[in-house]
Amino acid sequence: MIIWRYGRKRQVALLVGLDLFVAAKMVFLAVMLSGFIAAATAGSMSRFLRLAIIAVGGFAALSLLGQWHVWVKNRLIQTVNLRIKTLMAKHLIDDGPLPEDASKPLSFMTNDLKQLETNGIASELTILEQLLTLVFAIAGAIYFDWLTTLVFVVGALLPMAVSGLTQKPIDRRAKAWSTANGQYTGSLKDLLTGLDTIRSYHANAVAKARLNQSSTAMEFGLRKMNDMIGTADVWMSFIALTLGLLVPFGFGIVRIISGVVTIASFIGIVQLSNSITNTLLTIMDGVNKWNTTRQIQVKLRAAAHSTPDARSEQPLGALQTITLSEVTLSRGDKRLLKNFNLTLKAGDKILLKAPSGFGKTTLLYALAGQLPLQGKYTINCVAANQLPARQQLDLFSLIKQQPFLFNDTLGFNLTLGGNYSQSEIVEAARRAHLDTLVAEKGWDYQCGENGANLSGGQIQRVEIARAFLVKRPVILADEATSALDDKLSDAIHNELFAAGQTVIEVAHHISPAWEAKFDQVIDLTQPD
Numbered sequence: 001m002i003i004w005r006y007g008r009k010r011q012v013a014l015l016v017g018l019d020l021f022v023a024a025k026m027v028f029l030a031v032m033l034s035g036f037i038a039a040a041t042a043g044s045m046s047r048f049l050r051l052a053i054i055a056v057g058g059f060a061a062l063s064l065l066g067q068w069h070v071w072v073k074n075r076l077i078q079t080v081n082l083r084i085k086t087l088m089a090k091h092l093i094d095d096g097p098l099p100e101d102a103s104k105p106l107s108f109m110t111n112d113l114k115q116l117e118t119n120g121i122a123s124e125l126t127i128l129e130q131l132l133t134l135v136f137a138i139a140g141a142i143y144f145d146w147l148t149t150l151v152f153v154v155g156a157l158l159p160m161a162v163s164g165l166t167q168k169p170i171d172r173r174a175k176a177w178s179t180a181n182g183q184y185t186g187s188l189k190d191l192l193t194g195l196d197t198i199r200s201y202h203a204n205a206v207a208k209a210r211l212n213q214s215s216t217a218m219e220f221g222l223r224k225m226n227d228m229i230g231t232a233d234v235w236m237s238f239i240a241l242t243l244g245l246l247v248p249f250g251f252g253i254v255r256i257i258s259g260v261v262t263i264a265s266f267i268g269i270v271q272l273s274n275s276i277t278n279t280l281l282t283i284m285d286g287v288n289k290w291n292t293t294r295q296i297q298v299k300l301r302a303a304a305h306s307t308p309d310a311r312s313e314q315p316l317g318a319l320q321t322i323t324l325s326e327v328t329l330s331r332g333d334k335r336l337l338k339n340f341n342l343t344l345k346a347g348d349k350i351l352l353k354a355p356s357g358f359g360k361t362t363l364l365y366a367l368a369g370q371l372p373l374q375g376k377y378t379i380n381c382v383a384a385n386q387l388p389a390r391q392q393l394d395l396f397s398l399i400k401q402q403p404f405l406f407n408d409t410l411g412f413n414l415t416l417g418g419n420y421s422q423s424e425i426v427e428a429a430r431r432a433h434l435d436t437l438v439a440e441k442g443w444d445y446q447c448g449e450n451g452a453n454l455s456g457g458q459i460q461r462v463e464i465a466r467a468f469l470v471k472r473p474v475i476l477a478d479e480a481t482s483a484l485d486d487k488l489s490d491a492i493h494n495e496l497f498a499a500g501q502t503v504i505e506v507a508h509h510i511s512p513a514w515e516a517k518f519d520q521v522i523d524l525t526q527p528d
């Protein structure tokens with residue numbers, strides 16, 4: 001159960017306790033109505049008035065408990081939602097997927113979790129409440145006449161057995177909808193990111209058609225899922241109404257005619273039979289809805305149980321060597337580098353050259369452990385895949401070709417909330433030649449969405465300053481100065497070369513004078 005797994009046990013227990021009172025309301029109503037009929041049949045006004053006072057008082061007390069029930073229920077929903085979101089945020093940030101999968105977690109965090117709330121959590125709460133109502137209603141009806149009740153209960157239970165048949169097709173359609181939903185969110189995100197490109201190339205019509213295509217697929221998936229749930233509901237309801245109501249009602253009439261049951265008892269049974277049938281239908285509906293969230297729950301459990309890196313922490317010591325031997329890289333189905341070899345020692349400066357799309361960025365990501373590689377990769381003679389991911393990550397700072405800036409201050413974008421002294425931050429900014437910008441705008445300057453309020457060169461220097469600030473043993477520089485003028489590019493290279501860190505740089509345009517300063521210049525197109 002989602003609420004038991006992610007909620008506070010104390011809150012769940014209190015809710016179940018209050019559910020008992022909410023559930024008792026229907027039985028209380030039936031007993032009161034039956035009592036009114038008995039008073040009317042006996043022609044006793046005083047008995048009627050006494051019952052009327054008890055009825056009003058009883059309903060007032062039950063309503064007060066119902067109010068408390070609302071608060072407890074909503075607080076429980078809040079706790080469960082928050083715990084799930086915290087868990088997923090942790091999973092996403094700590095052990096999240098590679099960049100190319102970015103739209104999937106976005107869709108999961110928005111659409112899937114919303115569905116989990118409306119179809120999963122809400123259904124569990126309803127089912128719980130309705131189950132208790134059902135128990136009370138059956139107990140009350142047995143008190144009036146057990147045989148008539150039995151007919152009512154059997155009539156109401158039969159449709160439940162049939163509902164099992166609709167489970168699998170509902171599951172299938174829920175899965176198809178979830179996939180289409182993910183694709184829609186992905187293409188919408190892509191479109192919004194590239195809106196200015198679309199407009200400047202007049203690709204509006206194509207963009208609209210593509211978005212329309214994925215929204216059509218999503219809406220179709222939703223319709224198909226709702227069709228299936230709706231169809232199941234309609235026919236379940238037909239079976240429930242005939243077997244659960246008409247047949248037992250007729251049976252009760254026969255019992256009255258036979259003189260076994262009084263009209264007052266029968267009114268009580270009929271009132272309670274409504275509760276029995278309605279609760280069973282609501283429970284079935286809840287179970288159907290809950291079943292649409294099975295896949296989401298599986299993902300959630302996987303996220304909750306994602307264990308920290310099981311590889312043993314080996315003391316790696318200071319970086320000495322990095323070796324790649326017979327390494328092959330792929331991206332999707334595409335084979336990139338094949339049988340690539342590289343040996344470097346700490347402090348080396350390496351320049352990687354190859355035509356666009358050859359796999360240089362992929363190689364840098366693989367070195368940092370953010371993309372897989374086939375072949376032998378060792379750091380200080382230890383196989384990289386034996387190192388905890390965190391340890392490998394901490395060796396590298398990656399200056400990305402397309403840096404990402406948060407919609408936050410300049411200061412935050414440099415430190416990313418890390419714990420650095422002011423002098424360290426100022427020094428990193430100075431080395432990345434950001435000091436003029438800082439003097440002009442200040443650390444609290446808002447960078448805008450993905451650095452919209454900065455120039456391309458300034459964004460690149462924020463990314464460079466991040467790398468200088470963390471001072472990791474290896475700097476992976478992917479076209480790190482492509483947006484800078486020659487003077488700034490030279491100045492940044494001076495800083496890159498001065499610090500004694502290992503530098504592995506990918507650059508298309510680099511002057512012969514700078515090229516000569518690298519320890520190794522590797523042309524990836526040339527076999528060893």
Ligand SMILES: Nc1ncnc2c1ncn2[C@@H]1O[C@H](COP(=O)(O)OP(=O)(O)OP(=O)(O)O)[C@@H](O)[C@H]1O
Pocket residue numbers: 099100331332334336354355356357358359360361362363401
């Ligand atoms: N997320 C991705 N999913 C699938 N394929 C990708 C992805 N990113 C890049 N590729 C493909 O992998 C190949 C290598 O890309 P990569 O970015 O490593 O090349 P590169 O040599 O750095 O290119 P450039 O010099 O243009 O930056 C390209 O063919 C590219 O289309």
